[in-house]
Amino acid sequence: MTKGKWVTMKDVADLAKVGTITVSRVLRTPEKVTEAKRERVQKAIKELGYVPDNTAGALSSSKSRVFGAIVSTINDSVFAQTLDGLSSTLRAAGYELLLTSTNYDPEVEEDALQALLARRPDGIVLTSTSHSAEVAKLLKSVSIPVVEIWQLPPEPLDIAVGFSNFQAASDMAHHLISKGRRNIAFLGGHEPRNERGLRRREGYAAALNQAGMTPVVWPHDNQDLRSGIELGAAFFEECLKENSQVDAVMCVSDQVAVGVLCEAKRRGVEVPGDIAVSGFGGFEVSTPSGFDLTTIAIPGFEIGVATANALLDPETARANKIIDVGYSLVERGTT
Amino acid sequence: MTKGKWVTMKDVADLAKVGTITVSRVLRTPEKVTEAKRERVQKAIKELGYVPDNTAGALSSSKSRVFGAIVSTINDSVFAQTLDGLSSTLRAAGYELLLTSTNYDPEVEEDALQALLARRPDGIVLTSTSHSAEVAKLLKSVSIPVVEIWQLPPEPLDIAVGFSNFQAASDMAHHLISKGRRNIAFLGGHEPRNERGLRRREGYAAALNQAGMTPVVWPHDNQDLRSGIELGAAFFEECLKENSQVDAVMCVSDQVAVGVLCEAKRRGVEVPGDIAVSGFGGFEVSTPSGFDLTTIAIPGFEIGVATANALLDPETARANKIIDVGYSLVERGTT
DNA sequence: ATCAAGTCTGGTATCGATACCAAAAACACA
DNA sequence: TGTGTTTTTGGTATCGATACCAGACTTGAT
Numbered sequence: 110m111t112k113g114k115w116v117t118m119k120d121v122a123d124l125a126k127v128g129t130i131t132v133s134r135v136l137r138t139p140e141k142v143t144e145a146k147r148e149r150v151q152k153a154i155k156e157l158g159y160v161p162d163n164t165a166g167a168l169s170s171s172k173s174r175v176f177g178a179i180v181s182t183i184n185d186s187v188f189a190q191t192l193d194g195l196s197s198t199l200r201a202a203g204y205e206l207l208l209t210s211t212n213y214d215p216e217v218e219e220d221a222l223q224a225l226l227a228r229r230p231d232g233i234v235l236t237s238t239s240h241s242a243e244v245a246k247l248l249k250s251v252s253i254p255v256v257e258i259w260q261l262p263p264e265p266l267d268i269a270v271g272f273s274n275f276q277a278a279s280d281m282a283h284h285l286i287s288k289g290r291r292n293i294a295f296l297g298g299h300e301p302r303n304e305r306g307l308r309r310r311e312g313y314a315a316a317l318n319q320a321g322m323t324p325v326v327w328p329h330d331n332q333d334l335r336s337g338i339e340l341g342a343a344f345f346e347e348c349l350k351e352n353s354q355v356d357a358v359m360c361v362s363d364q365v366a367v368g369v370l371c372e373a374k375r376r377g378v379e380v381p382g383d384i385a386v387s388g389f390g391g392f393e394v395s396t397p398s399g400f401d402l403t404t405i406a407i408p409g410f411e412i413g414v415a416t417a418n419a420l421l422d423p424e425t426a427r428a429n430k431i432i433d434v435g436y437s438l439v440e441r442g443t444t
Numbered sequence: 445m446t447k448g449k450w451v452t453m454k455d456v457a458d459l460a461k462v463g464t465i466t467v468s469r470v471l472r473t474p475e476k477v478t479e480a481k482r483e484r485v486q487k488a489i490k491e492l493g494y495v496p497d498n499t500a501g502a503l504s505s506s507k508s509r510v511f512g513a514i515v516s517t518i519n520d521s522v523f524a525q526t527l528d529g530l531s532s533t534l535r536a537a538g539y540e541l542l543l544t545s546t547n548y549d550p551e552v553e554e555d556a557l558q559a560l561l562a563r564r565p566d567g568i569v570l571t572s573t574s575h576s577a578e579v580a581k582l583l584k585s586v587s588i589p590v591v592e593i594w595q596l597p598p599e600p601l602d603i604a605v606g607f608s609n610f611q612a613a614s615d616m617a618h619h620l621i622s623k624g625r626r627n628i629a630f631l632g633g634h635e636p637r638n639e640r641g642l643r644r645r646e647g648y649a650a651a652l653n654q655a656g657m658t659p660v661v662w663p664h665d666n667q668d669l670r671s672g673i674e675l676g677a678a679f680f681e682e683c684l685k686e687n688s689q690v691d692a693v694m695c696v697s698d699q700v701a702v703g704v705l706c707e708a709k710r711r712g713v714e715v716p717g718d719i720a721v722s723g724f725g726g727f728e729v730s731t732p733s734g735f736d737l738t739t740i741a742i743p744g745f746e747i748g749v750a751t752a753n754a755l756l757d758p759e760t761a762r763a764n765k766i767i768d769v770g771y772s773l774v775e776r777g778t779t
Numbered sequence: 780a781t782c783a784a785g786t787c788t789g790g791t792a793t794c795g796a797t798a799c800c801a802a803a804a805a806c807a808c809a
Numbered sequence: 810t811g812t813g814t815t816t817t818t819g820g821t822a823t824c825g826a827t828a829c830c831a832g833a834c835t836t837g838a839t
Binding site for chain 2: 816817818819820823824825826
């Protein structure tokens with residue numbers, strides 16, 4: 110194996126004294142080749158250090174064995190578990206994952222999709238469910254499975270794997286009400302491009318309205334750039350000033366809840382005595398060894414696995430169209 | 445554009461009444477085509493919704509315009525920023541990123557590398573620097589840039605982008621000593637496959653030895669599976685029992701430090717009064733709005749950008765071989 | 780020994796782009 | 810107008826695999 114030159118299937122075939130197609134079969138469908146030849150070929154592969162060229166294979170078989178994923182962000186633990194489940198399941202099946210992040214920018218989404226389609230993937234995963242006209246047109250013109258994840262759109266483009274952010278938030282609101290809280294605020298979910306946050310906020314508002322309470326959401330301003338821990342810390346400074354009677358705060362994420370809890374400690378505010386706090390996500394930080402935070406636990410890894418299975422067997426997945434992996438409300442020390 | 449059938453370059457060429465090569469040139473080197481034809485071609489591309497097939501292009505030009513990355517884990521904020529910087533810089537230059545995680549398993553690393561090489565990437569990024577013989581052989585036989593990141597190996601395979609984990613940990617130890625701490629323990633860095641943690645532990649031990657102090661590292665057991673917040677919480681229960689005089693704890697990561705701080709609050713231990721705590725990473729949780737944690741801040745995003753630039757222009761990068769992005773010790777409230 | 784049915788094997792065309800080279804067109808200048 | 814140079818263009822071969830089909834080889838039953 111000389112540096113800079115790839116060994117080809119022909120080289121292997123020549124060394125093993127077989128046709129190239131036999132080498133191909135040893136790799137893809139070994140059971141169709143006699144044991145003697147198979148071993149000869151495998152020996153030659155090892156000897157030459159042959160690594161097949163899947164690009165070429167993709168071209169002739171029109172199966173790339175690659176899936177594409179477009180996620181809103183990787184700089185966040187939200188999707189990390191899902192990507193883990195997705196990529197490990199796919200790799201076990203001999204597939205690869207091409208990953209792109211959009212940072213919640215719809216224009217980037219279109220570019221990224223174009224670039225992805227240029228690789229002729231066997232399927233696509235998206236974390237957003239509202240698409241520009243151009244994106245929707247591209248996706249519809251394509252005959253590969255498209256899986257939208259982490260949400261359950263009313264009308265999936267093809268297949269959806271996720272859970273109801275609306276319902277989960279509504280459940281949490283009811284939990285807080287059942288704990289005797291009467292002035293429940295919602296923190297976060299103000300970023301207009303983050304649909305999951307918006308749905309959670311809506312679920313909260315619906316639950317409060319149903320119970321005859323008045324929703325208090327903060328920040329009001331869609332342009333407010335703060336998020337995560339910083340937002341949680343700002344809660345006391347700004348939101349609580351406007352709404353001094355608030356006795357519970359539902360956070361759009363565990364991150365935000367951590368910000369609230371840190372600031373509460375700093376100010377000597379008792380949790381859950383003075384104020385109850387809930388998160389969303391079920392990440393490590395919410396565990397009893399961490400903040401002991403009441404939260405909605407999302408099976409992120411399972412979403413990834415289920416998505417991989419949907420991509421690998423789209424026919425079965427299309428029978429349901431919507432795969433609901435559910436969530437669970439974990440009651441801990443902060444409520 | 446009919447569902448299920450891809451438009452080819454030939455289709456575009458026919459519609460625009462030019463040769464296929466002209467279409468190719470409009471896409472890759474538009475300045476070499478007359479304006480009139482260029483516009484005709486671009487109109488045809490739009491009309492047909494043509495998406496070029498990069499797989500085919502890769503085959504004939506032997507340039508895949510894809511880079512491969514093998515990371516230890518994505519289920520961790522450690523690499524998320526780096527991946528963000530990497531993938532956004534690469535995408536801006538028209539390249540894609542093929543991502544695989546190994547979960548610190550060396551066998552997976554070999555498989556993943558094989559799978560990656562099968563896509564004939566234009567370069568490879570690795571987060572580990574100790575490789576199995578098989579992996580090293582494969583990497584050496586390949587004539588594409590190989591970038592090892594987040595560490596500075598003494599003998600990089602090709603190019604390295606990172607910082608000295610050893611030096612950073614040593615600096616932190618000296619900081620704690622300068623604050624008057626005399627019994628400094630190190631928490632974490634016991635996982636044998638996580639080299640970054642090992643180097644930090646070594647840097648700590650070297651600094652303490654130099655100052656004539658006795659290093660105390662915990663857990664002792666390489667097989668201890670706990671990590672992150674859970675490990676921080678266990679510190680009080682187990683490590684402090686054995687070493688009751690400890691007055692500072694250096695944590696291998698911000699995550700672990702959070703575990704320590706949570707448990708300290710729970711037990712009424714004063715920080716930094718009774719015990720000083722430091723982290724490593726500089727993630728959001730360490731900010732003043734969060735835990736106000738003294739930590740080593742790593743420019744994760746910049747590592748990604750520098751890595752992308754090294755991949756795109758390996759010749760320049762090879763002039764240095766080692767690109768040190770540095771780190772900074774951020775002193776905050778916990779020490 | 781012979782034949783039918785099934786199993787293996789390999790030659791050749793093909794996937795969709797780009798490289799290379801030669802032809803055509805455009806241009807410059809005497 | 811003619812000649813030499815540069816720019817633009819397209820035809821054909823090629824990249825490295827797989828699909829398809831036809832031929833060779835087994836196998837088992839008669």
